[in-house]
Amino acid sequence: MTTTCPWCSAPRDTGPTCPRCGADYAKAEAIKAHGRAAPAAIEPQAQAASVDSNTLIYADHADEPHTVSDPELEWKFCVAAIPAALLCALLFNASGLGASLQRIFLTMPVHEFGHAVTAWFCGYTAIPTLWKTLVPETRGFIAPLALAGALAYLMWRARETNHKPLLYAGGVLLLLQAIGTFFLKPDTARMLITFGGDAVGMILATLLMASFYFGKNTQLYKGSLRWGFLVIGAAAFVDMYATWWKARTDQSAIPYGTTGGMATDSMTLVDVYRWSFDTLVSRHVTLGLVCLALLAAVYVWGLRQAKAELDARRKADKAAAWANRKRGV
Secondary structure (H helix, E strand, C coil), rough: CCCCCCCCCCCCCCEEECCCCCEHHHHHHHHHHHHCCCCCCCCCHHHHHHCHHHHHHHHHHCCCCCCCCCHHHHHHHHHHHHHHHHHHHHHHHCHHHHHHHHHHHHHHHHHHHHHHHHHHHCCCEEEEECCEEECCCCCCCCEECCCCCCCHHHHHHHHHHHCHHHHHHHHHHHHHHHHHHHHHHHHHHHHHHHHHHHHHHHHHHHHHHHHHHHHCCCCCHCCCCCHHHHHHHHHHHHHHHHHHHHCCHHHCCCCCCCCCCCCCCHHHHHHHCCCCHHHHHHHHHHHHHHHHHHHHHHHHHHHHHHHHHHHHHHHHHHHHHHHHHHHHC
């Protein structure tokens, strides 16, 4: 048994719950050690009556105790992080040198991963590089098996931790992989792989930004990885989407032509797969708007979570202060 609370590191009290954060000591230790707590035993009514009511209400949620060190600062970060990152990315994109640096170092890796992820879901063992994604002519078995195994593991972990949204998401992705690998014709798959550069790239950029609100008990938060993901996601999304937003009224903004002696994705979609310029622009713009709408929904959800965390911490601090006054501390 430790002498401090497993969650907030406050000196351990003689009771079953921490007076500072409200976490149940036994449950918190079980979560730290095994990832989840055993079902709580039913407490006798006499024992429950001796505990302060505010502490009881807070301890009911001890299976998911507070994981941020400063809820008030976290609330401020959650309010400002994504808007500030998008604004900075817009300012960089508006300048010639800034836009070039943005594209070379932040956008292109996400763009090429967009091609690669699409290829993996279609059964191709693609290898992303900085300026080109290597896609074999025929489907293989390494990428499908690796991706299916990763998704199956994700679903298993979600089931073990009773994380239903993640479990459902894994199931949907596994279904999409099955469709892309076994039902799409090779020509259709290669068309989607070409489209996936900016299209799936915008989805990946959105996920990178949205990750700011998740994983508060992982290295995303503890190791500050979420800040790096936020910057990369915002820069990549703004750079990719700005191109198609401008192309709505100016077709010269479409990256149609060759680069490094090879046709661009836009040129391939128009010349090989017979997309019109209007179709090309509208599909990218529509997908970008959907990504922004989903990001806005995650933003609102993240603010609500951060506010609830802050309110609960304040309530626990007040309960602890009241308990200390009652004990004459």
